[in-house]
Amino acid sequence: MKLLALDPSTTKTGYALMADRDTIIDAGLFTPKRVADKSLVRVDAMVADLRQFLKDSKPTAAVIEMPSGKMTGYNSGRGAGQAVYGVAAGRMYQVLIDWLGPDCVTAYTPTEWTRGKQQKARQRIIKNQFAVYDVAKDKGCNVSDAIGIGLYWFSLQHGG
Numbered sequence: 001m002k003l004l005a006l007d008p009s010t011t012k013t014g015y016a017l018m019a020d021r022d023t024i025i026d027a028g029l030f031t032p033k034r035v036a037d038k039s040l041v042r043v044d045a046m047v048a049d050l051r052q053f054l055k056d057s058k059p060t061a062a063v064i065e066m067p068s069g070k071m072t073g074y075n076s077g078r079g080a081g082q083a084v085y086g087v088a089a090g091r092m093y094q095v096l097i098d099w100l101g102p103d104c105v106t107a108y109t110p111t112e113w114t115r116g117k118q119q120k121a122r123q124r125i126i127k128n129q130f131a132v133y134d135v136a137k138d139k140g141c142n143v144s145d146a147i148g149i150g151l152y153w154f155s156l157q158h159g160g
Contacts, residue, residue, distance in 0.1 A: 004059035004096075005150030006050075007142050008089045010039045013046050014142030017057050021154035024130055026057065027143050043088045050092055054099045061104045062096045063153040064089065065145065068109035106153060113152040122148050 002025065007014040016027040030049040032042035067086045096105045114122065119141045126133050126144040138144055 001061070002057065002059040003150055003153060004054070004057065004062040005146045005153065006062065006064040006092060006096075007145035007149060008046075008064065008085075008092045009140075009142065010042055010084050010088045011035060012140065012142050013050070013088075013092065014138070014140075014144070014146035015050075015053065016143065016146040016150050017059060018147070018150045018154070021151055021158070024132055024147065027133065027147060029138075029142055039084045040087070043084075043091055046088070047091050047095055050095055051099075054095070059100070061106075061153075062100055063106045063108065063149055064093055064096060065110055065113070065149055066090075066093065066107040068111055108149060108152065113149050119145070 001019060003018045005016045005018065011032070013030040014027075015030060017025040019025055030046040030053070032045040035042070037045075066089050067082065093105070093107060117125075123135065123138070123141045123144040126147050127135050130147065133144065133147065135144075
C-alpha cells in the first residue's frame with residue numbers, strides 16, 4: 001500500500017507518501033518555479049510535478065483536501081482566492097483520478113478531516129509523531145496537513 005496525501009494550494013502543495021499510519025515514505029512540497037507567476041501558471045507547474053511524482057512513486061491510492069466553499073477567510077475573504085484555490089485542487093484531483101481511477105481517490109473538506117483543530121496544533125501533533133517531519137521547512141503547514149489528511153484516511157480505513 002502506498003497512499004499519496006495532498007494539501008493543495010496555488011502557491012505550494014504539501015504531499016505525503018505513506019505506507020501506513022506510522023510510516024512516511026516521502027513528504028515535501030510541490031512548488032512553482034516562480035511565486036511571482038500568475039496563479040494558473042503556478043498551478044500548471046505543480047500539476048506537472050504531481051504527474052512526475054505519480055510516475056516515480058507509483059501510489060496505489062490518494063487522498064486530497066478539497067475546498068468546501070465555506071472558507072470566507074481564504075485570501076482575506078475575497079472570492080477570487082477561493083475560486084483559484086478550487087481550480088488548483090480540482091486540477092490535482094483530476095490528475096489523481098486519471099492516474100489511479102475514481103475508486104482509488106478520496107477527497108475530504110478541511111472541516112471533515114481537521115475536526116476543528118487549529119493548524120499549529122495539528123502541526124505539533126505531526127511533529128511529535130514523526131521524527132522525519134521538519135517544522136522549519138514547513139512554514140505554511142502544508143506538509144503537516146498532507147500528513148494529517150493521510151492519517152485521517154488511514155483512521156477511517158481501519159476503524160478509527
